Amino acid sequence: xxxxxxxxxxxxxxxxxxxxxxARAMTEISLEIKRQVGLLLDRPGxxxxxxxxxxxxxxxxDLTPYKRGRDRLCGLRLVHTHLNHExxxxxxxxxxxxxxxxxxxxxxxxxxxLPGRVFEAHLLPDNDGGLPWEIMxxxxxxxxxxxxxxxxxxxxxxxxxxxxxxxxxxxxxxxxLVHVGNGNGMxxxxxxxxxxxxxxxxxxxxxxxxxHRVVQRRKMPDPRYVMGKGKLQDTLIKAMQLGAxxxxxxxxxxxxQVRSIADVTDLKVLDRTQVILDIFAQHAQTREGKIQVELAxxxxxxxxxxxxxxxxxxxxxGIGGRGPGETKLEINRRRAQDRIAQLSREVEKLGERRKLxxxxxxxxxxxxxxxxxxxxxxxxxLLNALTESAVVAENALFATLNPVSRRLRFPDERDIxxxxxxxxxxxxxxxxxxxxxxxxxxxxxxxxxxHVVDASANDLDEKWPAVREILSRLELHQKxxxxxxxxxxxxxxxxxxxxxxxxxxxxxxxxxxxTFGPLLRELxxxxxxxxxxxxxxx
Numbered sequence: 291x292x293x294x295x296x297x298x299x300x301x302x303x304x305x306x307x308x309x310x311x312x313a314r315a316m317t318e319i320s321l322e323i324k325r326q327v328g329l330l331l332d333r334p335g336x337x338x339x340x341x342x343x344x345x346x347x348x349x350x351x352d353l354t355p356y357k358r359g360r361d362r363l364c365g366l367r368l369v370h371t372h373l374n375h376e377x378x379x380x381x382x383x384x385x386x387x388x389x390x391x392x393x394x395x396x397x398x399x400x401x402x403x404l405p406g407r408v409f410e411a412h413l414l415p416d417n418d419g420g421l422p423w424e425i426m427x428x429x430x431x432x433x434x435x436x437x438x439x440x441x442x443x444x445x446x447x448x449x450x451x452x453x454x455x456x457x458x459x460x461x462x463x464x465x466x467l468v469h470v471g472n473g474n475g476m477x478x479x480x481x482x483x484x485x486x487x488x489x490x491x492x493x494x495x496x497x498x499x500x501x502h503r504v505v506q507r508r509k510m511p512d513p514r515y516v517m518g519k520g521k522l523q524d525t526l527i528k529a530m531q532l533g534a535x536x537x538x539x540x541x542x543x544x545x546x547q548v549r550s551i552a553d554v555t556d557l558k559v560l561d562r563t564q565v566i567l568d569i570f571a572q573h574a575q576t577r578e579g580k581i582q583v584e585l586a587x588x589x590x591x592x593x594x595x596x597x598x599x600x601x602x603x604x605x606x607x608g609i610g611g612r613g614p615g616e617t618k619l620e621i622n623r624r625r626a627q628d629r630i631a632q633l634s635r636e637v638e639k640l641g642e643r644r645k646l647x648x649x650x651x652x653x654x655x656x657x658x659x660x661x662x663x664x665x666x667x668x669x670x671x672l673l674n675a676l677t678e679s680a681v682v683a684e685n686a687l688f689a690t691l692n693p694v695s696r697r698l699r700f701p702d703e704r705d706i707x708x709x710x711x712x713x714x715x716x717x718x719x720x721x722x723x724x725x726x727x728x729x730x731x732x733x734x735x736x737x738x739x740x741h742v743v744d745a746s747a748n749d750l751d752e753k754w755p756a757v758r759e760i761l762s763r764l765e766l767h768q769k770x771x772x773x774x775x776x777x778x779x780x781x782x783x784x785x786x787x788x789x790x791x792x793x794x795x796x797x798x799x800x801x802x803x804x805t806f807g808p809l810l811r812e813l814x815x816x817x818x819x820x821x822x823x824x825x826x827x828x
Contacts, residue, residue, distance in 0.1 A: 293319055294327070294340055302335040305436035307395045308369045309335075313405040313431045320371040321403040328370030332356075333392070333439060338366060345373055347381050353389055354556070362446055362530075363413065364390045372396040377409045378425065386411055386423060387523035388554045390530060392442050397431060405431040412441070415448040415531055422527040449531055462499040463558075466529050469504070469540040470511045482507070484749040488716070489540045491666070492565045495688065496572070501532045514550045516543065526555050536560060542719070545594045563590060563719040569688045570722070578640045585633040589721040592626050641731065656697075657817045658707045660736035662761070664753045665713025667744040668776040670694075671800040673710045681710060688713055693732040700814055709736065716756040723763070730764050738816055739771040745789050745797070746780035754793070772812055776800055 297316065303309040308331070320327040328341035328348040338356075341348040348370050356364045368382075368391050378396055386394040390413065398406030407428040414424050467489050469482045482505040490500050504525050506517050515522045516539055529537060536558045537551075543561040551559050567587050574580045661669045665688050670681050677696035695709045709732050723730070733739060739761075747753060761767045773795035778786045779802060786797050796812055798805045 294342065297327075297329065298337050298340045300337055302329075302331055302337070302369075303436075304333065304335040304439060306434040306438050307367060307393060307408065307410055308397065308431070308434070310405065310431050313369075313397045313408070314403075316369070316371050317397060317399045317405045318403040320373060320399050324373065326371050326373065328368060330366050330368055333365055333442070341370065343370075347379075350385055350389065362390075362449075363392050363442065365392065367392040368394045370396060371399050372409070373399050375406070377428070378411055383411065383423060384519065384523055386413060387527050393438075398428075407431075408434060412445060413527065413530075415445070415451070422524060422531075460499065462497055463536055464501045464532065464534040465493050465498040465536040465538050466502045466504065466525060466532070466534045467493065467500055467538050467540065468506075468517060468525065470506050470508055470517050472507060472509050484752060485540050485716075487749070489538065489562065489565070492562070492569065493538060496565050496568045498536065498538075501534050502528050504528075511541065514547065515554075516541070516547055516551070522551070522554070526557070529555075529557055538562070538565060542717075548594065562717065563721070566688070566715065566719060566722065573688055578637075581633055581636050581640070585630065585637060586719070586721045586724070588626055588630050588633070589724065590719065592623065592630070645731070656705055656707050657738070658709065658736045659738045659740055659813065659817075660709045660711055660733040661740045661742055662711055662733055662757070662766075663713065663740075663742035663774075664744065664747075664757055665715050667713065667742045667747075668800045669713065669742045670710050672740075672742060672774070672776060672798070673708055675800050675803055676806065677708060688715075695732075700810065702814075704814075704818065706813070706817060708740075709733075714757050714760045716752070718760055723760075733766055734764065734769075737770070738813070739766065739769050740774055741771050742774045742776050743789075743793065743795060744777050745775040745786060745795075746777045750789075770816060772796060772809075772816060774798055774809060778805070 293315075297312075297319075300312055300315070302312045308329075312329075316327045316329065323342075324345060326341075326343040326345065326348050328343065329337050330339040330341070330350070330353075332338055339351055341350065343349060350368070353364060353366065356366050366389075368385060375398055376396075378394065382394050382396065385391060393410055393412040395408055395410040397408055400406045408431050409428045410426040411423050412426075414422055467486055469486045469489070471482050471485070486503050486505065490503070493500050502525075504517070504521070506521050508518065512518050517525070525537065528534075534557065537555070538560045540562055542563050543551075543559070548559055548561075567583065567590060570579075570583045570586070574583045661673060663669055673679060673694070673696060674681050677698050679694075679696045681694050681696070693709050693711050695707050697705055698708050699705050711730070711733050741757065743750065743754065758767065773793050775786065775789050775793065775795040775797045777799060778797045779799040781789075789795060790797055796809045798809050
């Protein structure tokens with residue numbers, strides 16, 4: 291123990307990975323105790339930690355204080371002994387990658403306790419899909435070249451040089467998107483790419499710049515790291531090479547998975563639900579919208595309030611943590627539950643007011659039509675074109691949060707109320723559905739639904755069942771419905787004809803009012819033909 295403690299007060303040469311005398315002190319102790327002995331050295335050569343493991347490896351401490359930025363190496367090198375003349379192993383490469391060490395080196399312990407060969411590896415800049423590290427040829431401890439500082443500076447300079455440059459004025463955070471799914475292994479299965487396309491749009495709507503996408507096929511996500519430790523280390527190296535600050539998973543992470551991933555990286559770790567909630571927080575303008583977003587965020591983050599502070603600080607604030615803010619999200623569990631209860635009561639009151647407005651419209655005898663459909667299918671644009679309104683309509687996901695009602699007059703002096711509702715999306719978070727329950731009631735009490743479909747979408751066969759499934763969850767699947775095939779101006783006429791036959795839809799282009807004739811006739815027939823039939827029966 292005294293000899294190990296003395297190691298902690300020694301200093302190595304700064305121009306080489308390890309000096310021969312320090313390597314000899316390590317190997318002599320290692321042979322005597324039959325355990326690996328390791329040192330963490332900073333760039334000037336000071337010993338920052340002494341590590342004692344077992345015969346197979348050493349365990350590194352928390353290196354958070356030494357992290358020097360997401361696009362830099364951490365400034366520490368790991369030098370440890372190997373007892374069985376073996377080269378660097380998988381654990382060594384994992385430590386190198388995940389901790390962004392300057393270098394990792396293993397000193398061979400000879401039978402007489404003297405140091406033998408030194409096995410060394412260091413990270414590389416973006417290597418065009420090759421290995422993210424370079425393993426150096428083993429050399430004697432006495433033949434180590436005195437170029438270590440220059441080599442590390444050159445690596446960091448090259449990483450900075452090849453990193454994708456930002457466009458002028460682009461201050462967006464950079465994100466790497468990850469999709470883990472089983473797929474079906476068959477040619478043409480692009481479900482992962484389609485899902486990542488949608489996540490890319492979500493990231494864009496949240497104000498992020500996507501710099502890299504990762505698709506991994508596994509039978510089941512890894513219970514700890516989601517994507518497997520090897521793939522995770524490759525992804526984190528890519529994040530360093532590209533200067534990414536955020537990693538977004540195309541699924542909902544468990545609190546344990548967030549903790550495990552946060553333990554091996556200082557990137558902000560987000561999942562799909564957090565990005566959606568962040569978009570809602572950015573687009574919430576009314577008091578009702580802000581209350582519903584805060585309620586959804588608190589419900590989502592309540593199980594995660596017990597996480598350590600560093601994980602919580604990455605979960606909250608900025609992208610993925612807008613709305614209630616970091617201070618409210620780090621309150622204790624009891625206060626969070628009290629806040630949820632208070633917000634739930636406010637949502638109920640707002641729901642009562644919305645119900646009263648619907649009752650007033652009902653007393654006027656005006657039929658109501660609710661526009662539903664996948665997010666960014668063109669629902670708000672269609673409402674504006676039909677009613678000559680100016681509802682906010684953007685080429686972004688979830689541009690509409692609160693229902694907006696407008697009056698539409700037909701040529702025979704009949705009026706209807708058309709309501710635009712919040713868009714749907716695959717795997718719509720349960721917390722979001724619960725918080726926006728009063729919003730969805732607009733569709734539940736409508737006389738007719740307009741299901742707006744983006745006819746130009748390549749993944750229409752995936753979005754269609756997603757909307758139908760959400761309508762079923764909302765108990766709206768039995769309600770009378772007209773399918774509207776929007777954006778036909780972007781489609782081939784043969785495709786439009788095929789979609790109209792398959793889905794029984796009415797083709798329109800929300801940007802071309804001259805295409806509205808068939809839709810208006812169908813609305814008139816469905817609304818007033820029903821009323822006339824009821825009168826005749828009476």
